[in-house]
Amino acid sequence: MISLAAPVPVPRRRRRAAVAVAVVLAVVLLASGATAGLLWAARSPGAAAVPAFDGPPGADDGILVSSVSILDTGEPAIARLDPALRDAVGQASHAAAADGIVMEITSGWRSARYQQLMLDEAVTTYGSAAEASRxxxxxxxxxHVSGRAVDVGPLDAQFWMMEHGARWGLCQIFANERWHYERATTPGGTCPPQRMDAAG
Ligand SMILES: [Zn+2]
Structure with a gap:
């Protein structure tokens, strides 16, 4: 005959066992979740490589408060450019000056976190990641992050570069960014066809 008290310890043990299983499952799930997160981060170099800002971004991130000359190597935005690009833009600026055009650099080298900040702001501005990526x-x-691009201004300098930039191998890369120049051909060569935008 089974006593009425007998079943009570069994469910207790089962409950304890169930709790133990739940704890083990939770630990396993957390561990696998963390692993998945790490794998995801490893597969998303943009997301993983960019540390968060611990203060306001500044000149050390390549931020320019106002446009500068290509000769202004006191600015990290200029100093950290690829030297071959800096030399080419320097020669182009010199030639532009002879034509009465003052070429200014509105953006040069940028830190990865500055670029990420710009991208985040663009997503807000344009309303979607797809549009921002254009x-x-x-x-x-x-x-810009690898130091191989400059943005030039003002408008007359941009038009001057469209006409003359290829003499130094400097080419407009994106059809929607008349200010953005990279070394994309040999000096005096022909620039490659422009891409529609940064996403294309
Ligand atoms: Zn640019």
Whole structure:
């Protein structure tokens, strides 16, 4: 005959066992979740490589408060450019000056976190990641982050570069960014066809 008290300890043990199983499952799930997160991060170099800002971005991130000359190597935005690009733009600026055009650099080298900040702001401005990607490249693809691009201004300097930039191998890359120049051909060569935008 089974006593009425007998079943009570069994469910208790089962409950304890169930709790133990739940704890083990939770630990396993958390661990696998963390692993998945790490794998995801490893597969998303843009997301993984960009540390968060611990203060306001500044000159050390390549931010220019106002446009500068290509000769202004006191600015990290200029100093950290690829030297071959800096030399080419310097020669172009010199030639432009002889034509009465003052060429200014509105953006040069940028830190990855500055580029990410620009991309985040573009997503807010344009309302979607897809539209933002037409205007702002990700930190892992931007030629500004690798020091291989400058943005020039003002408008007359941009038009001057469209006409003469290829003499120094400097080419407009994106049809929607008449200010953005990279070394994309040999000096005096022919620039490659422009891409529609940074996403294309
Ligand atoms: Zn640019």
């Amino acid at each position: 205007w702002v490249a990700s930190p892992d693809t931007s030629a």
